[in-house]
Amino acid sequence: MQEFFEIVRKILAEQLSRDESEITMESTFEELEADSIDIVEMIMALEDIYNLEFPEDDLEDYSNLGDLVKALYEYLQQVQK
């Protein structure tokens, strides 16, 4: 999970022009000034890395980055089993 989060963090840091240290599991999208376009862009970047398609959930369901990362990671684990 931590390794997966590091990848997410790296993608987001580059996308949002932020220092990686500013991005934590507890960060809300509001704090990161990340809009839905940013989130979809991040998910698409992950899809390219892992060569899969994540479920098309409502992005509004996730209150912070950690919740989204957990959901994506759980799906990744299922697919890779």
Add this chain to the structure above:
Amino acid sequence: MRLAIDVMGGDYAPREIVAGALQWAEQSEDTLLLVGNEYLIKEELQLYQYPTERLEIIPASQVVEMNESPASALRKKKDASIIVATRLIQAGQADAVVSCGSTGAQLAAAIFILGRLEGIDRPPIVASIPNQAGSYSLVVDVGANVDCKATQLLQFALLGKAYASIVMQLGNPRIGLLNNGEEEGKGNSLAIEAYKLLKDQKDLNFVGNIEGRDLFADKCDVIVCDGFIGNIVLKNMEGLAALVAQACIAELGRLPAFFERFDYTRVGGAPLLGVNGVSIVCHGSSKREAVFNGIKTATECVKKDIINQQKIVLQTTV
């Protein structure tokens, strides 16, 4: 030219969209690709005689509704009319896309399907407003991005500069920042930060802050603001024009000729700037005349090669 029309987007879709598209087909040599529910499109087409050899129906089974999250819709509704229409450009089957549907969905489709030009985070919509010099000023952004960062406002300025040089043949257009005061240091934190960036940007003829009352004063050629403010400005103009029109008809019995310059249906649509393809955003309330003029705008943007022209300006300034 091949033009993809999102037939399912807008308050009067598909009837008025199809009607506007057919009007364009009749008076041009362009091929129109009507994207949407095949059954509904065929039903509309039965009402008219039209040049069948220059009309194609491209089926799309879904529509992005106005209340949906655009970015989520992009992932969930892969067969939505705006997605399918935008993909036609990507596939080289269309030169431009025109839509009266969800602006957010059109923006998301343009970003993820067409891609952004280098150095651009969020594509804005540009619109022209009449000014006291008898010409027009451009307003960027009029509604694509409601929450903006200062760096994005700088990007809007650069794209506005590029577009002004293309459509108004201005070598060094004057750029103003819409604000609630003229002096440097006025405004909210976004405006203050954006002012600094605009002032420091090389090769940008930044003339400072522009107040709301000076929107039409010909103080600048490009007025930069976030899409939240820009959309309110545009809709406010529409409302004010309707009020004045009502008063003119009541007192004079007719509309003065200058009113034509305020009529959005005559412009029809505005391009999304900063994306790698021509995507024309039309008013959600567009009827056939506005759709016709939106398609006309699309053909002008293709003829003027606005994508490559923007790239040239961005390469020299970013």
